[in-house]
Structure formats: structure tokens, C-alpha cells
Amino acid sequence: MQFMAATANVYNRNCPSREVVGVIASHWGSLVLGALLDGTLRFGELRRTVNGISEKMLAQTLQALERNGLVHREVHPVIPPHVDYTLTPLGVQVSRQVRGLFDWITGSMPEILTAQQAYDTSRA
Amino acid sequence: MQFMAATANVYNRNCPSREVVGVIASHWGSLVLGALLDGTLRFGELRRTVNGISEKMLAQTLQALERNGLVHREVHPVIPPHVDYTLTPLGVQVSRQVRGLFDWITGSMPEILTAQQAYDTSRA
DNA sequence: CTGAATCCTAATTGATACTG
DNA sequence: CAGTATCAATTAGGATTCAG
Numbered sequence: 001m002q003f004m005a006a007t008a009n010v011y012n013r014n015c016p017s018r019e020v021v022g023v024i025a026s027h028w029g030s031l032v033l034g035a036l037l038d039g040t041l042r043f044g045e046l047r048r049t050v051n052g053i054s055e056k057m058l059a060q061t062l063q064a065l066e067r068n069g070l071v072h073r074e075v076h077p078v079i080p081p082h083v084d085y086t087l088t089p090l091g092v093q094v095s096r097q098v099r100g101l102f103d104w105i106t107g108s109m110p111e112i113l114t115a116q117q118a119y120d121t122s123r124a
Numbered sequence: 125m126q127f128m129a130a131t132a133n134v135y136n137r138n139c140p141s142r143e144v145v146g147v148i149a150s151h152w153g154s155l156v157l158g159a160l161l162d163g164t165l166r167f168g169e170l171r172r173t174v175n176g177i178s179e180k181m182l183a184q185t186l187q188a189l190e191r192n193g194l195v196h197r198e199v200h201p202v203i204p205p206h207v208d209y210t211l212t213p214l215g216v217q218v219s220r221q222v223r224g225l226f227d228w229i230t231g232s233m234p235e236i237l238t239a240q241q242a243y244d245t246s247r248a
Numbered sequence: 249c250t251g252a253a254t255c256c257t258a259a260t261t262g263a264t265a266c267t268g
Numbered sequence: 269c270a271g272t273a274t275c276a277a278t279t280a281g282g283a284t285t286c287a288g
Contacts, residue, residue, distance in 0.1 A: 010226050011155065013176035020229050020236055025154040025222070027146050031135065043270050052137035054262050059271060069239025080269045081268085090235055097228060098149075101221050102134050105144050111214055112144055115193025167250055178281055183251065204249040205288070 023068055028053055028061045030098050033070065033087070037095040040086040070094060147192055152177055152185045154222050157194065157211070161219040164210040194218060 009015040023029050028050070035041065035049045047058055062085060065071040070091035076082040087095055105112075133139040147153050152174070159165065159173045171182055186209060189195040194215035200206040211219055229236075 009230055011159065011173060011175055016237060017229050017233050018176075020233070021154065021226070022151050024229065025149050025151060025225065027149060030145065030149040035135065049135060051135055052142075055271070056263090056273095057261070060261095067240055067243040068236050069243075075270095079268095081271085083270060090232060090239075093232070094225070094228065097221065097225050101149065101218070101225075102145070104218065104221060105141050105148065106133055108214060108217070109141050109144070112192050113140060115214075116191055119191040119193075179251075180281070184280095199250090202249095203288085205251080207250060 020068060023064045024070075024094055024098070026061075028057050029065065030101070032058070032061050032065065033091065033095045034098045034102055036071065036085060036087045036091070037099055040084050043083055043085070046085060065091070144192060147188045148194075148218055148222070150185075152181050153189065154225070156182070156185050156189065157215065157219045158222045158226055160195065160209060160211045161216070161223055164208045167207055167209070170209060189215070 010017045010021050012018065024033065031050045031053070032046060035046060041049065043058070043062075046062075047053060047055065050058065053061075062071060062073070066073050069088055072086045072088050072091075074084040074086065076084070134141045134145050136142065148157065155174045155177070156170060159170060165173065167182070167186075170186075171177060171179065174182070177185075186195060186197070190197050193212055196210045196212050196215075198208045198210065200208070
């Protein structure tokens with residue numbers, strides 16, 4: 001068999017899908033994917049949108065996303081340089097799920113903050 | 125205002141929700157959350173299920189998930205020790221979304237592998 | 249058995265400077 | 269503008285060791 005039962009394979013560290021989890025279910029990967037759902041962005045625009053990401057990590061993250069077929073990179077041969085990043089059809093599918101997760105987090109922040117405070121005070 | 129428009133706040137590095145993204149949308153965090161959707165697991169069972177995680181990272185990840193109210197830790201005072209980890213109602217909600225993402229990844233692996241190969245050969 | 253604590257090495261990350 | 273190169277700092281990982 002090429003893949004194990006649904007979902008189970010990501011739990012095998014030798015399965016290629018595990019590497020994909022590392023790309024998508026990562027701090028910067030998820031934020032970049034979510035940002036592009038609103039439309040094409042340039043490198044600098046992404047850098048400003050994803051507040052706090054370094055140039056190095058943005059470049060690295062975009063390369064990983066491009067390699068996995070989630071993001072399309074389009075270079076306009078002009079001076080000064082102009083490079084556009086867009087979600088591929090595949091990327092749009094993940095991005096929607098990532099956005100769903102972000103929306104859930106946003107909506108659940110009150111409960112989460114309460115839990116954090118309870119946890120922190122219980123060991124002070 | 126306490127929060128910005130939906131989703132947008134995770135893009136502000138000073139918003140508390142950003143920290144939660146780091147916990148959930150992370151390699152180990154997502155895998156542990158997904159694993160617990162099938163039911164309560166003990167430390168050692170989790171260690172075996174999430175193939176490749178070190179004891180250190182598992183302990184660290186479980187603490188972060190517990191602090192954010194997503195996982196409940198139950199210690200049975202017996203010898204030998206017995207500690208159960210279970211998703212809280214809040215945790216079940218995220219876990220379902222994480223599982224959805226994993227299932228999507230699993231189902232999209234053929235396309236993703238094709239993209240990887242195209243990318244790799246195009247610069248060899 | 250479940251973890252916390254420690255020590256040490258390897259890998260990531262981030263800030264900065266620099267180039268086409 | 270869009271990155272790459274470099275180096276310093278942070279973090280992850282593994283291998284014990286130890287306590288409850």
C-alpha cells in the first residue's frame with residue numbers, strides 16, 4: 001500500500017505527508033497561506049502583512065509553499081524587481097481550512113485567555 | 125476594541141491570538157491534538173502514536189495545550205503512575221479542524237508529490 | 249510508568265548587511 | 269524591490285539521571 005488509512009499516515013515519521021504537515025501546520029507557513037487567501041501579494045506586502053516575520057523566514061517559507069504546489073511565484077522582469085505570490089487552486093483549498101482555524105481561534109480567545117489565567121494562577 | 129476583524133488579529137504580532145497560533149499551528153501541537161481526537165491517551169501511548177516526538181517536546185507540547193484549555197491532564201495516584209490526556213470540549217473543536225487538514229493533506233499527496241518533483245527537477 | 253531536570257550538540261531563527 | 273549571505277542567539281533534540 002502506498003498510504004495508510006486516512007490521517008494515520010501523518011503519524012508515521014517516514015511518510016512524505018509528515019513533511020507536508022511541517023510546511024502547512026507551522027507558525028509562518030499557516031500565516032502566509034492565510035494571508036494570500038485575500039489575493040495576490042508581493043514579497044514586501046507579505047512581509048508587512050505577516051507582522052514579525054523576518055525576510056529570511058518569509059523567503060524560506062515561500063519556497064517551501066511553492067515547492068509543494070500551494071503557491072505560485074510570478075517574476076515580472078522590471079526594474080525595480082516585482083514578484084507576485086498567488087495561491088494555486090490547491091493552495092486555495094488549504095488556505096480556506098487555515099482561515100477556518102484562525103477564525104476559530106479568534107472566536108475562542110475569551111475561553112482560551114480564561115484557561116491561560118486559570119493555569120497560570122494555579123501555580124503561582 | 126479588544127479584537128480586530130475576524131482573522132486579522134492573528135496577523136498582529138502583539139495580539140494574544142498570535143501565540144495561540146504558535147501552539148496549534150505547529151508541527152507537534154497539531155499532531156498531538158489530532159491524535160487525541162480518537163480518545164484519551166497516556167503519555168507513553170502518545171509518544172508511540174506521534175512517531176518521532178521526543179519526551180521533552182511531548183511534555184512541553186502537552187503543557188502548552190493544557191495551559192490553553194485544549195487538553196485535560198488527569199493524574200491517577202497509583203503505582204506505577206498513570207496519567208491520562210484528554211481533549212477538552214474546546215480541544216475537540218480544534219482537533220476536528222486539525223484532522224480535516226490532515227485528511228486534506230493525505231488526500232492531496234499525489235498532487236503535492238507531483239509538484240515537489242516538478243520543482244526539484246526544474247532546478248537540477 | 250510518568251515525567252522533571254540537566255547537559256550537550258545540532259538545527260532554526262532572527263537581525264543585519266549586502267547584491268542584482 | 270526582492271532576495272541572499274552571514275553571524276549571533278534561540279530553540280529543538282537526544283541522552284542520561286532522578287524522583288514520585
